[in-house]
Amino acid sequence: MLEAFKKHIENSFPELLDTHFIIACSGGLDSSVLVELCHQANLRFSIAHCNFRLRGTASDGDEAFIRDYAKKIEKEFFVTHFDTLGYVNQHKVSVQMAARELRYAWFEQLLKENNSSYLLTAHHANDNLETFLINLSRGTGIDGLTGIPAKINNIRRPLLPFTREELEFFAQVEKMDWREDASNADAKYLRNKIRLEIIPKLNKLHPTFSDNFKNTLDYLQQTETIASAYLFKLKEELFIDKRGRFEIEIAKLKELHPLSIYLHGLFSAYGFKEMDNLEALLDGLSGKQLSSSTHVLVKNRDVLILSSNVESKSDTQEYLITEEEVPLNLPLNLKFSLVPERQDNSDTVIFVQKNRLKYPLTVRKWKTGDFFYPIGLNRKKKLAKFFKNEKVDILSKEETWLLCSEGQIVWVIGMRADHRFKVDDTTQDILKIEFT
Known part of the structure; x- marks a missing residue:
């Protein structure tokens, strides 16, 4: 199996050959074999273990076992402890979901702190089959039937081509020890029930069921690749x-x-x-x-x-701009400058009479009842009506900010300035306001 594993790494995971990575290890058969294979393949890695404090002394025994193993093969060892049940009570999720969220958040932090590129997990071919059956039972599209991805973001799963039986055979030949989690034999969990009761029956129905499933998964993945390419092209068009x-x-x-x-x-x-x-x-x-x-x-x-998802227009925070400076904490970038002459207004630049402005100016979201005097119309118009006439969609309305002076709208930012502040031939102090 070692030679098959090394060849698989060379062909499918060449990025692991010349970089440091971290292996998530529970101490069970699967992750222990993954550590041993990477060790014998002379790859550079550290070992990370999560103690979820769910099984009392057994959890501490897992931690001690992996710590000793890491010391034996001279690999750096990271460990963390979680109050898993406290997380369950606080976030109202299942124990399994809590454990998943906690460990992957820690793994991500660990990768950043240690400048490591990848996290390896020990998912194998049997996990693929179990996931397939779980998704099938719940109802899914083809994306839910193509198995666990071998690569996603910074996670790598190099054991997916290998069955649990192959892993166990390797461990026995190498005279390896590992830890058994008693909860893996509890059929009250759906995944365990599939592993312990359903898959054995499928293997009895057809002796080559496991190999046939691998072939089926390959075909589904190929079909999904074709479908994804077509959908990508369709999205570009639509x-x-x-x-x-x-x-x-x-x-x-x-x-x-x-x-x-x-x-x-x-x-x-x-x-x-x-x-x-x-x-x-x-x-x-x-x-x-x-x-x-x-x-x-x-x-x-x-x-x-x-x-x-965008910020709701129910945000009532207002931002003040003094005559001396534009604050850095504005929700959008505005630049004010005095200029010698006016130019035409645009969506992103307006010119106003500086002496008409009363400081501090206000930047705020629009609200029902707002009105202004749009340049080009020169009469009062409710902002809601203006949006409707301009065919502004609901999302754009929610993102619209106003620049105001003593409650009067100076500019519907990015759209239209107010007639009352526009520059005329007698204006001496011309203020240019830019939105970027």
């Missing part, structure tokens, strides 16, 4: 970048069949999983929106607007 947001024509989306499958492929990566809600949004009223944990999707007339 998703029009508008200042960091995407606009998608609804009519073009509706040309795709079957619609729900395309919607899943295009929007699931942004956290939108309920296709019924997405389809309903296409025919909903303008202004209707869906939110995920990371993004907002808004219908604006004949387009959908996709944006990362």
